Amino acid sequence: MTTHDVDVVVIGAGFAGLVAARELGRGGLDVLVLDARDRVGGRTWTDHRLGHQLELGGTWVHWVQPHTWAELTRYGLGIERTPAAEEAYWLGADEVRRHGTVEDLMTVIDAAQQRIVDDVRAAIPRGVEPTVGAIQQLDALSIQDRFDALDLPAEERNANEAVWVGHVNAPLDRVGLSSALRWVAATGGHWQLMHEVSSTYRVVGGMSGFAAAIAADVPGEIRLSTAVTRVEQADGVLLVGCADGTVVRARRVVSTLPVNAIGGIDWSAELPAAWRRANKEKVASQGVKVWIKVRGRVPRFVGYTSQRHPLSVLKSELVDDDSTVLVAFGPDHTALDTTDLAQVQAAVDAFRDDLEVLEVTAHDWMADPWAATTWMTHRPGQLTRDLAELQEPWGQVHFATSDNASLWGGFVDGAIESGLREARLILAEVPR
């Protein structure tokens, strides 16, 4: 008598789930992927809006991200550069708007960007081991603590802090210094390279095309619009209950739910302590990514206000004949109503007063119950306290998510790493 319907149920068809399912299926196990959404890709989503294919979630990739790059090579996908900015806007002392070349802006931010990660080699000697090194002592600090210790003049402080809001998507007193250190450690200690990684090259055909390429390679069913509501571990078999009433019996489950969303399933027993703790606290990131169409062909620019503004980062991405599409990031999704054109116009005016906002679009990932997160950044202390435990299997349940990756945690690369890791563990223990 068979005690199971499939060998493995993978919950989630984002990058972690798709890669795990492909590896498990290719390794000879029956695999079923269940996702609550009506599409694959999870926190990446290329959608046609404002007349363009826009990335509403994860976008930028780089060849120093080994897991991402291996997948792009495998599927023959190319990258294209977001065109470089010709002009820069930032705030001077007393918040007076400044305008200059990108080189001018670099002279404002260069020294402090280096100083906040000066000790990266001692903090995290190997990017692949983000909890080993002086990080153990430093993890109590926030990025804000580092900036406060530098005691920068207002102009440098505003721009530098805004740059980091762009990276970590939250007010800086909420985010562990670990996020700055681990990603710069992943680029061999070079902050300029880390900046390039997180904002320069996008995948030709979009992230949804990338996810679709992996999905097409999964030797098993991917069932969409199927929310998992309950998982029960009973007598060597897992019962996976769905919102439509279906119950699937499996030998293993891979959960790819983000830390913030893990409570969306009734696990029928107490989750491991690290998952309960981290889900209760929530991770740090909580911001917005907004696409804004403005009138006219605007010369390519980048702008930074401060972390106190609803939008801290603004840059031109796509230029049409009579309009330009900008992308912006802010630290707090509750600080800006992206459906209110006047609010968005005011947020744009803080960078420069010559742009007329025509249309706006965004996806509120924080309000999305299947994500409840943008890209994961840790609060102070969470990385060293929880990472190892979050990677541990819990009986027959495994956890693969960018949120528990070692190298590029928070990025697509981390999602792929985690999917490969958990598939390998399962293949080593489940007989075919």
Ligand SMILES: Cc1cc2nc3c(=O)[nH]c(=O)nc-3n(C[C@H](O)[C@H](O)[C@H](O)COP(=O)(O)OP(=O)(O)OC[C@H]3O[C@@H](n4cnc5c(N)ncnc54)[C@H](O)[C@@H]3O)c2cc1C
């Ligand atoms: C605005 C934004 C910008 C970003 N920018 C970048 C970037 O430039 N570069 C980069 O590398 N990364 C970026 N990221 C991060 C990157 O997108 C994520 O780290 C990565 O996509 C996470 O993949 P994952 O598979 O771990 O999780 P997810 O993609 O979140 O996948 C989890 C899946 O589980 C499903 N799920 C959740 N609950 C249930 C349930 N109960 N039942 C069934 N299914 C469920 C969800 O629908 C989802 O599809 C960004 C993210 C956002 C939101």
